[in-house]
Amino acid sequence: MDRRTVLSSAAGIGTVSLTGCLGILGDESDDDGSEDDGTETTPDGGTETTTDAAEDSRTSFTLGFEDPQLTAWTVEDDRWGRSEAYAYSGDASAGVETDDEVSLLATASPSELGGGAQIRELKYYWRETSNSNGGGLVLVNSDGEFELFTGSNNPQWNVINEPEIAQRNEPSDGYGYERWIETALTFDWDDGTVEVAFTDLTAGEGTTGTFDLVNGTDVETLRLYGLKTSEYREPYEFRAGSCHMHWDEITVTI
Numbered sequence: 001m002d003r004r005t006v007l008s009s010a011a012g013i014g015t016v017s018l019t020g021c022l023g024i025l026g027d028e029s030d031d032d033g034s035e036d037d038g039t040e041t042t043p044d045g046g047t048e049t050t051t052d053a054a055e056d057s058r059t060s061f062t063l064g065f066e067d068p069q070l071t072a073w074t075v076e077d078d079r080w081g082r083s084e085a086y087a088y089s090g091d092a093s094a095g096v097e098t099d100d101e102v103s104l105l106a107t108a109s110p111s112e113l114g115g116g117a118q119i120r121e122l123k124y125y126w127r128e129t130s131n132s133n134g135g136g137l138v139l140v141n142s143d144g145e146f147e148l149f150t151g152s153n154n155p156q157w158n159v160i161n162e163p164e165i166a167q168r169n170e171p172s173d174g175y176g177y178e179r180w181i182e183t184a185l186t187f188d189w190d191d192g193t194v195e196v197a198f199t200d201l202t203a204g205e206g207t208t209g210t211f212d213l214v215n216g217t218d219v220e221t222l223r224l225y226g227l228k229t230s231e232y233r234e235p236y237e238f239r240a241g242s243c244h245m246h247w248d249e250i251t252v253t254i
Contacts, residue, residue, distance in 0.1 A: 058120060061112050063222070063250040065094040073106045080105040080224070088125040088180050088248035095246030099131065102226035103239040109221045110252070116142025116218035117254050122185040124250040125201075128152055130177045133228035133240035137183075137247070141217040146236040148213055150183050150196055152245070153229050157181070157198045160236075161211050175203040180248075182206075192216035222250065 063072050065082050073094070075081065080096040087093050096105055113119070124137060136151015136158065149160035155174040174181075179202035186195040192213050199206035224247060226240030 058253055059112065060251055060253040061110065063108055063110065063252075064090060065092045065248060066090045070094065070106075072110065073108050075106055076104045077102060077106070083246060086127060086246045086248075088127075090249075093127075093246040093248035096135075096226070096243050098244075099242040101239060101241055102135075102243045103237070105135070105224045105226065105243075107221060107223050108250075112252070112254065113220045116220040118189040118218050119187060119252055119254050121187070121253040122219075122251070123182065125180045125182055125248045126151065127178060127180050127246050128154060129244040130154075131242060132244035133226065133242050134158065135224065135226040135238075135240060135243050135245045137250070138223040138225055138236075138238065139219045140221040140223060141215055142220040143215070143217060145215050145217065147215055147217070147219060148185075148194060148211070149225075149227070149236075149238065150185065151225075151227060152181075153227055157207065158227065158229070159196055159209065159211050161214050172198060172207040175200040175205060179203075187213075189216060189218075219252075 068082060070082055077096070079098050079102065080094065082092050082094050084092045094106070096102060128134070132154050134152040134154040136149055138149050139147040141147050149158070151158055157172045157174055179200060182199040182201055184197045188194070193210050194213055195208065195210045197206060197208040225238040226243035227238045228240040
């Protein structure tokens with residue numbers, strides 16, 4: 001049975017829909033199990049795929065954590081690092097396990113986003129335990145300005161797109177712990193909005209909402225933070241009293 005509830009948040013910040021009994025997307029590889037042509041390994045250990053059609057040309061690259069040196073990332077907090085304890089894809093993810101205060105954990109500025117890019121899509125996976133305050137991914141534009149936060153304010157799935165209302169956009173209480181959550185972002189730069197879809201891959205359920213981007217400029221840098229909204233002291237200064245989270249397979253499509 002399919003159920004759908006539509007929620008309109010105050011001040012027109014976003015529209016959220018809750019969908020039950022979602023199907024889990026299947027593998028997009030060829031029928032024979034092989035990868036599509038155009039996929040290659042990047043110098044930082046990720047992968048890059050290019051498609052070229054008559055009316056559509058796009059490039060996708062993945063920031064995974066298979067590279068033991070994490071060359072795609074600048075580690076901002078030594079407690080964050082590569083781990084083979086959990087993995088959505090491959091043999092490793094990256095994360096932090098601490099009951100002490102954390103803020104900025106790691107930063108990536110891929111060459112593909114150099115100077116800023118109005119990306120089409122971004123998809124990533126994360127998991128947390130019940131001991132975590134929360135955390136997530138922040139997108140920063142080429143002017144060094146904040147565009148969006150997506151992630152967890154444990155247990156709520158969280159979207160932050162305004163400086164002083166950190167608890168406003170929490171489209172779901174989530175479905176549990178220690179399972180992978182897919183977070184997929186689809187951008188409409190002409191409209192200055194982004195569709196955010198959270199899917200619990202264990203429960204097969206999720207939420208989808210459309211939100212305003214803060215500046216609507218572009219994306220150049222990705223940052224991973226700990227988050228607890230009660231610790232949200234300054235605009236876009238994210239922190240948490242504890243963080244037990246791992247991230248994997250961050251894929252960007254331009």
